[in-house]
Amino acid sequence: MVAEEVNVNMDINQIAQMAGVSRATVSRYLNDGYVSQEKRAAIRRVIEKTGYVPSRQAKSLRTGKTNVVGVIIPKINSASVSRMIAGITMVLNEAGYQVILANTDNDASREVEFLRLFAEKSQVDGVILIATVITPEHREAISALPVPIVVLGQETDCCACVYQDDYNAMHDLASIALRDVHHPAYIGVFEDDVAVGQMRRKGFLAACAEAGIEVPERAMRIADFTVDSGYEQAEALLENYPELDVIVCATDSIAYGALTCLREYGHVVPDEVAVTGMDDSEISQIVTPTLTTVHLHYKTSGAETARMLVGFMTGEESVPRKVKMSCEVVARNSTR
Amino acid sequence: MVAEEVNVNMDINQIAQMAGVSRATVSRYLNDGYVSQEKRAAIRRVIEKTGYVPSRQAKSLRTGKTNVVGVIIPKINSASVSRMIAGITMVLNEAGYQVILANTDNDASREVEFLRLFAEKSQVDGVILIATVITPEHREAISALPVPIVVLGQETDCCACVYQDDYNAMHDLASIALRDVHHPAYIGVFEDDVAVGQMRRKGFLAACAEAGIEVPERAMRIADFTVDSGYEQAEALLENYPELDVIVCATDSIAYGALTCLREYGHVVPDEVAVTGMDDSEISQIVTPTLTTVHLHYKTSGAETARMLVGFMTGEESVPRKVKMSCEVVARNSTR
DNA sequence: ATTCCATATGGGAACGATTTCATATGATAG
DNA sequence: CTATCATATGAAATCGTTCCCATATGGAAT
Numbered sequence: 001m002v003a004e005e006v007n008v009n010m011d012i013n014q015i016a017q018m019a020g021v022s023r024a025t026v027s028r029y030l031n032d033g034y035v036s037q038e039k040r041a042a043i044r045r046v047i048e049k050t051g052y053v054p055s056r057q058a059k060s061l062r063t064g065k066t067n068v069v070g071v072i073i074p075k076i077n078s079a080s081v082s083r084m085i086a087g088i089t090m091v092l093n094e095a096g097y098q099v100i101l102a103n104t105d106n107d108a109s110r111e112v113e114f115l116r117l118f119a120e121k122s123q124v125d126g127v128i129l130i131a132t133v134i135t136p137e138h139r140e141a142i143s144a145l146p147v148p149i150v151v152l153g154q155e156t157d158c159c160a161c162v163y164q165d166d167y168n169a170m171h172d173l174a175s176i177a178l179r180d181v182h183h184p185a186y187i188g189v190f191e192d193d194v195a196v197g198q199m200r201r202k203g204f205l206a207a208c209a210e211a212g213i214e215v216p217e218r219a220m221r222i223a224d225f226t227v228d229s230g231y232e233q234a235e236a237l238l239e240n241y242p243e244l245d246v247i248v249c250a251t252d253s254i255a256y257g258a259l260t261c262l263r264e265y266g267h268v269v270p271d272e273v274a275v276t277g278m279d280d281s282e283i284s285q286i287v288t289p290t291l292t293t294v295h296l297h298y299k300t301s302g303a304e305t306a307r308m309l310v311g312f313m314t315g316e317e318s319v320p321r322k323v324k325m326s327c328e329v330v331a332r333n334s335t336r
Numbered sequence: 337m338v339a340e341e342v343n344v345n346m347d348i349n350q351i352a353q354m355a356g357v358s359r360a361t362v363s364r365y366l367n368d369g370y371v372s373q374e375k376r377a378a379i380r381r382v383i384e385k386t387g388y389v390p391s392r393q394a395k396s397l398r399t400g401k402t403n404v405v406g407v408i409i410p411k412i413n414s415a416s417v418s419r420m421i422a423g424i425t426m427v428l429n430e431a432g433y434q435v436i437l438a439n440t441d442n443d444a445s446r447e448v449e450f451l452r453l454f455a456e457k458s459q460v461d462g463v464i465l466i467a468t469v470i471t472p473e474h475r476e477a478i479s480a481l482p483v484p485i486v487v488l489g490q491e492t493d494c495c496a497c498v499y500q501d502d503y504n505a506m507h508d509l510a511s512i513a514l515r516d517v518h519h520p521a522y523i524g525v526f527e528d529d530v531a532v533g534q535m536r537r538k539g540f541l542a543a544c545a546e547a548g549i550e551v552p553e554r555a556m557r558i559a560d561f562t563v564d565s566g567y568e569q570a571e572a573l574l575e576n577y578p579e580l581d582v583i584v585c586a587t588d589s590i591a592y593g594a595l596t597c598l599r600e601y602g603h604v605v606p607d608e609v610a611v612t613g614m615d616d617s618e619i620s621q622i623v624t625p626t627l628t629t630v631h632l633h634y635k636t637s638g639a640e641t642a643r644m645l646v647g648f649m650t651g652e653e654s655v656p657r658k659v660k661m662s663c664e665v666v667a668r669n670s671t672r
Numbered sequence: 673a674t675t676c677c678a679t680a681t682g683g684g685a686a687c688g689a690t691t692t693c694a695t696a697t698g699a700t701a702g
Numbered sequence: 703c704t705a706t707c708a709t710a711t712g713a714a715a716t717c718g719t720t721c722c723c724a725t726a727t728g729g730a731a732t
Contacts, residue, residue, distance in 0.1 A: 025682075089412065
């Protein structure tokens with residue numbers, strides 16, 4: 001009815017006509033080019049009246065920029081990943097980018113698939129890869145990428161990255177956990193994951209060496225990232241290494257499983273067996289006993305990753321190529 | 337060097353030329369139009385050799401379709417929301433859509449903002465709104481939307497929706513929790529959230545009424561969705577309603593806070609005070625004692641929502657407009 | 673007085689697809 | 703024998719921007 005009515009099907013030509021200028025001038029108005037005060041005012045009036053919004057796809061077609069960032073994640077319903085995404089979306093939306101999500105469900109080959117998909121015809125202006133492993137296929141796909149990428153969660157030389165200080169985190173935690181202890185056990189994850197699998201394990205072993213403790217093979221076990229798997233491996237430890245007096249776990253989830261197992265087998269934590277995790281998931285303050293762990297700044301690391309990527313995409317000078325996050329050991333009641 | 341080299345800057349004209357056909361024929365090849373066997377083969381060869389991929393933005397510009405779905409969420413690092421998103425992305429990627437994420441950080445006004453943003457110039461082909469509240473502004477923005485939308489998490493008549501059976505879930509759970517109990521307390525959430533705030537509360541009160549129990553005002557409290565808030569409200573209950581023998585909580589998170597509080601105040605769960613939650617978050621099997629709760633099919637509800645939306649977007653007949661999810665009470669050790 | 677530069681504006685060619693229209697051929701139905 | 707239809711193809715218009723050029727004006731520098 002009214003002229004105020006918002007018409008979605010308005011284009012730059014109509015705006016130009018209504019404002020009495022050329023379409024080039026409207027485009028300049030939209031992109032901060034030379035436009036006189038009078039025309040500027042006239043165009044603003046028309047745009048406000050009509051509710052005109054420029055077409056993203058036309059703009060993308062012409063400029064080759066999409067204002068979209070692709071985020072590849074192994075699994076969305078994981079505490080650490082969702083915290084990272086929270087940080088990523090916060091920064092990226094703030095900077096005017098849209099975030100498209102590619103969930104691979106822990107399938108590394110689909111990660112490569114998505115990398116290639118994003119590479120094609122510049123679907124996105126940049127990529128964030130929350131990585132668990134980096135295979136040669138990953139490297140290849142990454143170097144073929146025509147847009148900037150930042151890897152989150154693993155240290156790598158094949159591109160920019162933001163990662164946790166897994167070695168020191170575990171080293172410092174283990175140093176504390178090893179006090180008054182003689183038979184430590186460790187439940188880690190598969191070594192393909194360099195950060196969580198290798199670095200944390202090395203940190204643990206280094207702390208043991210410093211404490212003058214030799215760790216037998218049967219005290220070292222491998223779980224996956226689940227609670228159930230933590231339970232199973234703890235059970236196996238009780239069987240094969242009954243003298244253990246602390247179980248150091250690579251993640252909080254594994255530690256929850258270990259706690260549950262110890263409870264069911266009637267061992268008192270921490271008096272008989274201490275337990276530690278890593279991640280400081282929200283639940284760690286809730287389980288019984290509360291879990292000694294390391295707080296990793298996941299949300300902040302996501303934000304930092306996004307900031308770096310924005311830096312690359314906007315061609316900023318002096319964007320760091322590697323960021324190692326800090327962390328804090330949180331001593332609670334599952335250790336002595 | 338080699339002709340096999342993938343050239344990203346290939347367009348439909350070059351393909352047409354190399355295959356000795358017109359660009360219209362290539363387009364028909366890509367979109368299942370009439371193309372003879374010979375030309376079809378020729379085009380396929382050229383496309384394989386060059387690694388040509390059609391430009392999404394050009395296609396979008398011409399067709400007005402984006403193959404993108406916008407998902408508006410209140411908070412990503414929440415167990416229930418991330419499970420929903422897992423289901424949504426699974427189905428949508430399968431159907432060839434990309435998912436863009438709009439995180440509002442529990443700010444309902446930003447939800448409306450995103451709805452409007454998506455409405456503009458068909459940025460997306462469809463919208464999923466994971467809703468906590470639906471205000472008149474929401475309704476207005478929803479009805480102004482030029483693309484289909486499905487609301488997840490709340491029942492509404494303003495558009496299609498998928499929601500949990502909050503009333504019966506809480507009713508059935510409470511009925512069990514009220515056995516041999518005389519002084520039940522309830523910690524809910526603010527009533528603006530119809531599903532979690534109102535329906536669950538009503539379900540609880542109905543179960544009490546059926547059990548012939550009258551619940552005094554001071555036994556009813558309001559928390560937000562956090563563990564800490566659950567702790568505080570449980571503390572307030574112990575103060576104002578010391579005779580309580582069960583705390584029914586609107587969510588698992590609140591229940592974790594209540595459990596922690598009861599433990600710190602030296603009350604034995606469930607012998608002195610029972611506790612129930614709702615959601616069946618992963619942790620509910622881990623806390624001590626394990627939590628009696630209701631399993632809601634969040635991931636499935638996300639998948640179902642996505643399927644409905646795809647139905648609307650592809651113009652399918654007979655897509656349901658309302659889906660109420662089922663649920664199962666899970667009795668564990670926090671109740672008698 | 674001439675040159676140069678910042679400001680200001682419009683015309684028209686891209687960007688890379690889809691889609692309409694016109695046209696052609698061979699088979700089949702009447 | 704012709705009308706109709708399914709199959710097959712290409713030329714050209716179109717989607718809605720940006721951006722390169724050409725052009726113009728007024729002031730500052732030489």
